[in-house]
Amino acid sequence: METLSVAGLRKSYGDTAVLQGLTFELRPGECYGLLGPNGAGKTTTLRCALGLTAPDAGTIRLAGLPVPERAREARLRVGIVPQMDNLDPDFTVAENLLVYGRYFGLDDAAVRARIPQLLEFAGLAGRAEVKINTLSGGMKRRLTLARALVNDPDLLFLDEPTTGLDPQARHLIWERLKQLLQQGKTVLLTTHFMDEAERLCHRLAIMDRGRFIAEGSPREVIAAHIEPEVVEVYGEPGGAPAGPPQGGAANDLEQAQPANDRHPLSREGGRGDGRPVSAAEWARAEAAQYATRVEITGETAFCYLTESRPLLRHLADRHGLRYLHRPANLEDVFLKLTGRDLRD
């Protein structure tokens, strides 16, 4: 089964080169991730691949057909979840699916027969007659996924399917995508969530300013681009008074870190003696002897290293510094490769 292959894809808007020579190919049955900061060109790549805009250069084949020349026919085999929901607000849930099925030339009876199954899959069973504007953001996203499946596609393009969703909705979408992969569908996914990419993608590409800067399986990308371990070092907030690590201090740690980065090895450093300690100052003066690479942002020092014991021993004796020790993840690679500065 042919999926998507792209070679030498280039696209400019005015003077801005948005895609600067992308080459990649989806293997049948895999989930391929496109990661990149805002404006990296993820959506533009998808639009080119679907024939919704003509590239300046490059060749694209989708489902065995040349794009953009025969993109319309190629889309018969593709299901699409766009970045922005565009469900029909005048229709009920079921009508949205019915009308969308007609666009694929499916007859009403065939689609009607599939609707209960599609709604069940999307966690929307029993909501067939509900109006779109009464659905939550998560339900709309799930309905958009159901709509993308109305033609039973071989290939799925999902542009940030979980952005703006709560953890429950996000987990449901992940489960469904895994099921779809099990059914043998091929998935192209863009996301800003590194944990999502690590979980779902067999292979992924990190792109920035229209170029791939890393490609491979999540493990390969992590192994190739970053030291295996990270120690994040924080100053004691506002020179917090000495005391056992409970209450306030623990909460601060949680606030400083996304929940999924919490790790059993996180620990208070030495007990504070009441003197404010700046992690940035400490890092500038001392971190280099323990870590391969140190990044300082505000009051946090990220120490990347292969051998963490010397640093941990050092920190255990330091007063007023707290730290979090964890394995390096895709987010570390992403930030290393694309920088920590805001993009817009």
Added chain:
Amino acid sequence: MNPFRPPSLSLRFIPVWRRNFLVWRKLAIPSILGNLADPMIYMLGFGYGLGSLLPEVGGLPYITFIAAGAVCFSTMNAATFEALYSAFARMQVQKTWDAILNAPLALDDVLLAELVWAAAKAALSGAAILAVAAALGLVASPLALWVLPLVFLAGLTFAALGLVVTALAPSYDFFMYYFTLFITPMALLSGVFFPVEQLPAALRAVSAVLPLSHAVQVARPLFSGEVPQAAALHIVVLAGYAVAAFWLALGLARRRLLK
């Protein structure tokens, strides 16, 4: 690919047309009433109100004169509103067109559907005025039934012109220009409310090229039970506007949405 390449037309537009029909069906009654109220008020208000002060206009009682104009005027308005405000909402606000373009349909199919849909709505509106006029005894013979294909054609013409504006519009505000600079003057110069012969020569020359005036020149004789003169010419002009405007609208829409 050149965005102004010829349209590629196919029956794939039908599911998109049916989408619009399904929305309309949910709101049909208020929609029809809304479409009809305006032209009906013109026809009855001017026809009987002003008409009682006037002798014959263009050789007809004023109410009969204006009934034929009102059918065309109503058709133009309905097609224009649908192709401007409603199509713009689907294109820009609701992103309905984007959703359709993710399916195996082309922008050509979407625009053709919008064109035929707006024309169908416009024809319905024209037909309703015709029915009222017939009920009031303002129609001379069954020849007037030829008004039905005429209003569909005129619907295509005004819908196509409206789609050009929609494809260019940055926002709803833009449509005011089209109304004040084109639609309203056209309504006044096309023999809807008074005979074109009343106009100075320069304005008559303008009137001669306006699509609405061609529609009126076919409709009015049909109302009086006569075969229109030079009907073929008027039809060709209306169809020519429709084809040229549709092609232009599609090119502009491709340039805007598929860039």
